[in-house]
Amino acid sequence: MQFCQICGNATELVLSCCPFCGCDQENPQQGQFKSKKFYQKTINLEQGLPTVEQALLRLRQELAMARMEKIRLLTLIHGYGSTGKGGGIRRECRKTLDFLKGKGDIDTVIFGEDFSRRRGAVKHLLSRFPELSSHPHLNHQNKGITLVFLF
Numbered sequence: 561m562q563f564c565q566i567c568g569n570a571t572e573l574v575l576s577c578c579p580f581c582g583c584d585q586e587n588p589q590q591g592q593f594k595s596k597k598f599y600q601k602t603i604n605l606e607q608g609l610p611t612v613e614q615a616l617l618r619l620r621q622e623l624a625m626a627r628m629e630k631i632r633l634l635t636l637i638h639g640y641g642s643t644g645k646g647g648g649i650r651r652e653c654r655k656t657l658d659f660l661k662g663k664g665d666i667d668t669v670i671f672g673e674d675f676s677r678r679r680g681a682v683k684h685l686l687s688r689f690p691e692l693s694s695h696p697h698l699n700h701q702n703k704g705i706t707l708v709f710l711f
Contacts, residue, residue: 600633601626605649615649616656623666626710632689633709635697640704650704657708672697672705685709 603622605615619636626634638650657669668685676682676699686692697705 599629599631600635601629601631602635602637604637605653606637606639610649612648612652616652619653619656623660623708623710631710633692633707635695636706636708637704638706650706654706657706666708667711668707668709670707670709672700672702672707675699675705675707676701 601622603618605618610618615638622634636653638653639647640650654669654671657666660666661669668681670679670682670685674682675695675697677686682698692698695707697707
């Protein structure tokens with residue numbers, strides 16, 4: 561196993577490109593990629609149908625790992641809830657992220673429904689990180705995700 565230096569997801573050594581972000585590898589044996597400017601990772605907090613507490617524990621672990629790996633963006637998939645009213649993982653995850661932002665532990669939080677080129681905060685992020693313009697959730701108003709930018 562190796563980790564994509566663009567999206568941070570685990571990939572097999574034999575692959576010539578990352579199956580998650582599509583980034584081509586120059587040398588699969590050494591895990592080198594053509595672009596190393598913007599590191600991001602997608603985390604599915606719903607994977608395995610965890611309890612809210614388990615999902616929050618994983619969130620904190622993933623944030624700590626992302627800091628160590630110098631990942632700038634985490635795309636958190638927390639779902640929106642099968643009733644359409646918002647699930648417990650989503651609600652508690654967002655509360656936790658707001659708290660961590662208030663403490664200064666994370667830079668920016670963008671909720672999926674606000675992740676649009678028309679929003680001022682997103683315009684600013686797109687100017688800082690042009691690679692973000694190819695994010696698959698941009699302009700889709702996806703209430704089941706949250707983007708977290710780290711310092």
